[in-house]
Amino acid sequence: MQNETRGVTRWRRSACLAIPAAAAIGGMVTAMMQGALAANLSLTSVPFKLSSKTVAAPNGIGAVMHTVDAGGAKTAAEVGLAKAGLDGICVHATQSVNLPVVGNLGTWSLNISSPAAATPLTPDQLASGAGLQANKLILDAQSLKAATATLNASDTTPNVIGAAADGANIKTTGIQDGTPGQFGLDATGGRTDIKNLNADANGATIAGAITLPDLAIGVAHGDSGC
Template sequence: MESVARGGTRWKRFAVVMVPSVAATAAIGVALSQGALAASFSVSGQQFKVTADTLDGEGFVQYGALDSGKSGNHPVSVVGIEEAKITNLCQSVVVPVPVFGDVSMTLRAGGKGNDRVEAKKLYIDADSMKVAKPTFNNVDIGVSVDRTTKGPGPAKGDKYAPDSFAQQAESVHFEGVKQRAWATTAGTFKLSGLGMSVKKGKHECY
């Protein structure tokens, strides 16, 4: 599979495929590993939404892949970050319950300053990503996914075409992050000020 590079020096034009965003996985039961997706990794068939005020990442890579589950195959843009710090993280997932109706689980964490969410070897599989103000430092666009050097590299077990299109950067800064994702994994996830709520109906982050 190939992801699509957008724009030359106008970074906002390809923010949809470039911007990494994050999800606190505890609320939806996605297992954390040592920064790599296991070969048997299967998505649940439900998407979740995530927002963040800011995200600062060291070591960034992005490439196209395919997530699989009982609901079928899902083309995704995978973003990998060696180390990420996030402010005001919100994650929401809506679960349809027979007879009862929709139930929303919402998770929030990470204030400002020293209370930011911290993650290492973070991978995000998303099919919709937007950012209001993206900044990329020392960007390489069009490198082989198997030859990236600035980020954590492709996740083990990911389904992608060998030597397919990838993008990488030494560091990134994003403001106003919104994403719709299928899965997130991380080596470690520090959720400062963690809070979760469960409510009837649809109560999403955006």
């Protein structure tokens, strides 16, 4: 009798363990089949890591200080790219799962990824339409790092550190909520190239369709990245 009881317990626990995976994947089945996520992809309030091997923004970037709700108000940098080409992307989020009756199931990872090209794409290729293409990519990041970043400019439109957060050029990147009088970075005068982008973020939006070749969405027990 004890063995039968343990068997039933294991079956119920296995069913409950499947719930997070089913919930995370179920709503994205169509996207997986088509290899694309529809417009207005939005990840908010849940901390996650975003990484990409190479990013090219033909129209440059803008950045302002921003407040996000991540279990309480926190200050982050809101970075906007009017257009971006990316050589691969990984979004990695973790969450603790605690279910009634069953109890704490520990930490689970959700990974959304599209791999980089077998032969690394150059910024020129990405800017001309190769790789993953996204419009109005907005990222709320508490930490953003890159191996190298080149912010090009022109004589008529130089990079401005300390630009008005609500300036017209910054708004062209997709950032519409910059606070008047606050600090902003206006680097919209030329293409921005970023190598090995890694961001600890609390929010990301894409105000347009993004095509993700070889899209993979997976749920794993523990803190396991792409």
